[in-house]
Amino acid sequence: MKLTILKEKLNEGLKLNEKIAKKTLALPILENCLLETEKNFLKISSTNLETGVNYWTLAKIEKEGKICVPVKILTQIISLLPLEKINLFEENFVLTIENENYKTQINGVSPEEFPIIPQPESIKPLILDTELFCEALNSVSKIPMPSSARPEISGILISFKENVVEMVATDSFRLANKKIFLSENF
Incomplete structure (x- = not known):
């Protein structure tokens, strides 16, 4: 893999991915992001096995490829660089980061170890009136x-059934329920 990219675009994608990738003793690969080239784009992916992020940004691709690197380390390095173009190239699972005055390397791992992020099947989008949605959310929020003692009641359940969007929340004493009726089924 060999490419040139603007620092601000790379940094934006890394910061988004860093929020998803977490340190885990059971699966250290989840601390990594997958850098992958696709045509004229750099794709940065992270997952925690519950949530996945794919971030695409334009880059000048000289050689296709992919590598898995620790997202936190890469984000810290990129944030210290001046605002300009950054060259990234990978060889033997080592990512080299370079600009006019700076050069460093990060050891990566095989991209084959990175978990596959499932892609949603094509579904019909749900279009809601923003005002109605915010009003319903506000009424149950x-x-x-x-509560760390009872995390199951610290959120809001949003369910979608036929032509109804329903929001439900409880604190074990009170129950809030709000329904939004849609004009068509989804």
Whole structure:
């Protein structure tokens, strides 16, 4: 893999991916992001096995390829560089980061170890009136309380059935329920 990219675009994608990738003792590969070239784009992917992120940004691709590197380390290095073009190239699972005055390397791992992020099947989009959605969310959001002792009641359940979007929340004493009726099924 060999490419040139603007620092601000790379940094934006890495910061988004860093929020998903977390340190885990059971699966250290989840601390990594997958850098992959696709035509004229650099794709940066991360997952925690519950949520996945794919971020595409334009780049000047000289050689196709992919590598897995620790996202936190890469983000810290990129954020220290001046605002300009950055050259990235990979050889033998080592990512080299280079610009006019700076050069460093990060050891990576095989991209084959990175978990596959499932792609959603094509589905019909749900179009809601923003005002109605915010009003419904606001009416149930006052009920749940953040609690590490009972995390199951610290959120809002949003369910989609035929032509109804329903929001439900509880704090074990009170129950809030709000329905939004849609004009068509989805």
